[in-house]
Amino acid sequence: MRNTPPRILIVEDESIVAFNLQQRLSQLGYDVPAVAVSGQESLALVHSTRPDLVLMDIHIEGDMDGIDVAARLKNDHPVPVIYLTAYSEDSTLERARQTTPYGYLIKPFSERELHATIQMALERHTVEESLRENRRLLQQALDAASMGVLEMDTVTSAMTINPRTASLLGRDAARPLTLADFLADVDEKDRQYVESRLRETMAPLRKFSEEFRLLAGPATSRWIKLDASPVSEQRLSGVVQDVTERKHAEIRLQRLNEGLEQLVHERTTELRESLRELETFSYSVAHDLRSPIRSIAGLSAVLLEDHRADLGDEGAKLIARIAAKSTQMGNLIDALLNLSKLSQVQPKLVDVDLSAIAAEIIEQQLETAPERIAEVRIAPGLSAVGDPVLVRSVLDNLIRNAWKFCAKREVTRIEVGHELQGNEDVFYVRDNGCGFDMAYAEQVFSPFRRLHTDTEFQGTGIGLSIVQRIAARHGGRVWADAAPDKGATFYFTLGG
Numbered sequence: 001m002r003n004t005p006p007r008i009l010i011v012e013d014e015s016i017v018a019f020n021l022q023q024r025l026s027q028l029g030y031d032v033p034a035v036a037v038s039g040q041e042s043l044a045l046v047h048s049t050r051p052d053l054v055l056m057d058i059h060i061e062g063d064m065d066g067i068d069v070a071a072r073l074k075n076d077h078p079v080p081v082i083y084l085t086a087y088s089e090d091s092t093l094e095r096a097r098q099t100t101p102y103g104y105l106i107k108p109f110s111e112r113e114l115h116a117t118i119q120m121a122l123e124r125h126t127v128e129e130s131l132r133e134n135r136r137l138l139q140q141a142l143d144a145a146s147m148g149v150l151e152m153d154t155v156t157s158a159m160t161i162n163p164r165t166a167s168l169l170g171r172d173a174a175r176p177l178t179l180a181d182f183l184a185d186v187d188e189k190d191r192q193y194v195e196s197r198l199r200e201t202m203a204p205l206r207k208f209s210e211e212f213r214l215l216a217g218p219a220t221s222r223w224i225k226l227d228a229s230p231v232s233e234q235r236l237s238g239v240v241q242d243v244t245e246r247k248h249a250e251i252r253l254q255r256l257n258e259g260l261e262q263l264v265h266e267r268t269t270e271l272r273e274s275l276r277e278l279e280t281f282s283y284s285v286a287h288d289l290r291s292p293i294r295s296i297a298g299l300s301a302v303l304l305e306d307h308r309a310d311l312g313d314e315g316a317k318l319i320a321r322i323a324a325k326s327t328q329m330g331n332l333i334d335a336l337l338n339l340s341k342l343s344q345v346q347p348k349l350v351d352v353d354l355s356a357i358a359a360e361i362i363e364q365q366l367e368t369a370p371e372r373i374a375e376v377r378i379a380p381g382l383s384a385v386g387d388p389v390l391v392r393s394v395l396d397n398l399i400r401n402a403w404k405f406c407a408k409r410e411v412t413r414i415e416v417g418h419e420l421q422g423n424e425d426v427f428y429v430r431d432n433g434c435g436f437d438m439a440y441a442e443q444v445f446s447p448f449r450r451l452h453t454d455t456e457f458q459g460t461g462i463g464l465s466i467v468q469r470i471a472a473r474h475g476g477r478v479w480a481d482a483a484p485d486k487g488a489t490f491y492f493t494l495g496g
Contacts, residue, residue, distance in 0.1 A: 005031045006122055009051035011069065012084065013037040013061045021055065021114075028115050039064030039072075046077050053102070053121060058085040058092065065477070067092075070099040080125045082117055091475030091495055093268075104264045106271045117263070124256045131249045148240035150226065152179065154202045155234045165240045168224055169214065187213035187221045205230040211243060223247040297326035347387035347473055354382035354427065357392050358399060358416040365403045374412040382418050382427065386494045390470045397463035398429040398490050405433030405488070413487075430489040435482040444480060467492065 008030045012018040018035045025032050033049040036042035038061040046054065054073070058066040070081045082103040083096050096104070102121035105114060148165030152158070157179035166173035169185055179198070186194050190212040201208040208228045213221040223246075228238025300323035308316050358378045366374065384391065399414065406412040413432040418425065436444065445468045464478075467490075471478045475495025482488035 005029050006052040006118075007031045007033055007049065008118070009033065009042065009045055009049060009054045010035045011037075011042040011054060011060060011066060012057045013059075014057075017057075024111055024114065028111070030118070036060075038062035039066075039069045042069050043072060043076075046073060046079060051079060053080045053082065053118060053125070055105075055118075056081050056083055058083055058096065067095050067099060070096075070101065074099055080121045082121055089472060089475070092472070095475070103260055104267070106267050109267075113267070120256060120260060120263075124253060124260075127249055127253050127256065131246065131253065134246045134249065149237075150228065150240050151231075151235060151237045152228075153235055154205060161240075168240055168242055185214050187215055189213065201228075201236070205233065205236070208236065208238065211247065293326055297323050300326060347390055349385050349387060349474075352384055352386050352388050352391045354384060354391065354395065354416075355380055357395050358382070361392075361396050361399045362414070365400065372407075372412055373410065374414065376413075377415045377417070379417040382416070384425065384427070384494045386474050390473065391494070394467050394470050394492060395429070397467050398492075401463060401490075402429055402431035402433060402488075405435075406431050407433075409433065424493055426491050426493055428489050428491045430487065432487040435484050435486045435488045437484055438480075438482060441480050441482070445478070464490075 008025055010018055010021055010025075010032060012021060012035065018037075022032045022035060033051065034045045036045050040062060042054070042056075042060075045051075054070075056066040056070055060066055060069075064072075066083060066085075070083075073079055073081060080102040081099070082105060083101050084105050084107060085092065085096075086107040093104070102124055103117040105117055109117075148168050149162045150165050151160045159177040159179065159182060161169065161171070161173055161177060163173045169177075169182070171177060171181075171185075183191055183195050183198075194210060194212050197210055198208065207230070208226065211223055211225045214224050215221055222242060222244040225241050225243045226238055228236045231237040300319050303311065303319050304316060304323070311319060355378055362374075362376050362378070366372070395416070399416070402414045403412065406414065409432055411432075415430040416428070417430070418427050420426070445464050468478050471492050471494065476493035478490065478492040480488060480490050
C-alpha cells in the first residue's frame with residue numbers, strides 16, 4: 001500500500017497555466033516536484049525526480065514537442081504520460097496515440113476530470129506493472145517446470161495427468177480421464193470452441209495452444225493455458241498452467257483502456273461542438289460589426305468632402321483619424337472572419353508545387369513596388385503534399401511579411417528554400433528585414449499581437465496565426481529564428 005502521494009511532473013511552457021495546474025494538483029493531494037517548459041528540461045527532470053506520472057503539454061518550447069518527448073521517455077524512462085492539449089486535430093491525436101499515452105486532457109478541463117484521468121492512469125500503470133510482474137513469475141515457474149503435464153491418446157481419447165494438472169482440473173489423479181470428461185469441465189462459454197480446436201489438432205496431428213476457462217465451482221471459473229505438441233502419430237503431450245491472475249489483469253486493463261478511449265471520444269466531441277458554437281458566434285458578431293464600421297468610415301468621408309470648411313483644420317484632422325481607424329477596424333474584422341473560416345475548411349491533399357506558388361507571389365510584390373531593389377532566391381523543385389489553397393495562404397503570408405519588413409532596406413533579400421532536419425522535411429522563408437527579439441517568438445503567432453506599430457509597418461497581426469493554424473491542420477508546425485535588425489527566418493512543415 002502506498003504511503004506517499006503520487007509524484008507528478010508538469011511539462012507546460014505557459015507559466016500561468018502551469019502555476020494554476022500545480023496549485024490544483026497540490027490541493028488534490030499530489031506531490032509536484034517540478035515544472036518543465038521544454039523537451040530537454042523535462043527529460044532531465046524525469047531522470048532526476050523520478051515522477052510517477054507526467055502531465056505533458058503537446059506544444060512546448062524547444063525543438064521537441066510533447067509527443068517527441070513522450071516517445072523518448074517510452075524508450076529511456078518508462079513513465080505514464082497524460083497529454084494536455086488545446087488542439088483536437090485527428091493528425092495530432094494520431095501522432096500522440098502512437099506513443100501509447102495513459103490519457104488525454106483537452107483544454108480547458110475541470111478539476112474532477114483532471115483527478116479522474118490521473119487516477120485512471122495510475123491505476124492502469126499499477127495493473128500493467130502487476131501484469132509484467134506476473135509474467136516474470138510465470139516465466140520462473142516455467143523454468144522450474146512447476147506446471148501441470150497432460151498427455152492424450154488421440155485414438156482412444158484417454159488422458160494421463162500428473163498431480164499438478166489434477167489439482168488445476170479439480171480431479172483425482174488416480175481416476176481415469178477422457179477427452180469428454182475434460183471438455184465437461186470447460187466453461188460452456190468456451191467449450192464448443194475448445195472442442196473444435198482440439199478436433200482440428202487431431203486431423204492431422206499438430207500443435208495446440210489455447211487459453212480458456214475451466215469451471216471451478218457453481219458460479220466461478222478460472223483460466224488455464226494448454227500448450228501441447230505431437231509426440232507420436234497418435235499422442236499429444238503438453239503443459240497446463242493456471243493463468244487466471246494474468247487474464248483478469250488483462251481484462252481489467254482492457255476495460256480501463258476502453259473507458260479511457262470512450263472518455264477521450266466524449267470529451268473531444270464536446271470540445272468540437274463548443275468550438276463550432278464559438279466559431280458561429282464569432283462569425284456572427286464580426287459579420288454584424290462590419291456594416292456599422294463601414295458606415296462610420298463612409299460618413300466620415302462624406303463629412304470631409306462636403307463640410308471640410310465648417311469643420312476647420314482641427315475638426316478635419318479628427319474626422320480623418322476616425323475614418324482611418326474605421327478602415328483599420330474593418331480590416332481587423334475581415335481578418336477575424338478569415339481566421340474563423342480556417343477551422344471549417346477540410347484540407348484536400350494533393351501534390352503542391354511550392355516553388356511555382358512562391359514565384360507567383362514574389363512577382364505580384366515586385367509589380368506593386370517596381371522601384372524596390374530585390375534579390376530573390378527560390379529553390380527549384382520545392383514540393384509537398386497539402387491543400388493547394390491553404391498552402392498558398394501559408395507562402396503568401398510569409399513572403400508578404402518578409403517583403404513588408406524589408407521595406408527600409410536598400411536591397412530586399414528574400415530566400416525560399418528547403419532543408420532536412422532529422423527525418424523531417426522543413427521549408428523556410430528567410431529575409432534581411434528588421435527581425436525581432438526571440439524573447440517574443442511565441443507572441444508573433446498569437447492573433448492580433450504585433451511587435452511593431454502601424455507607423456512603422458502596417459498590418460492586422462493575423463497572418464502568422466493563419467500560417468500556424470494551416471500548418472497544424474496538415475499535421476505540421478511553424479517556428480521562427482530571428483534577431484533584431486538581422487532579419488528573420490520562418491520555418492514550417494506540412495506533416496507526413
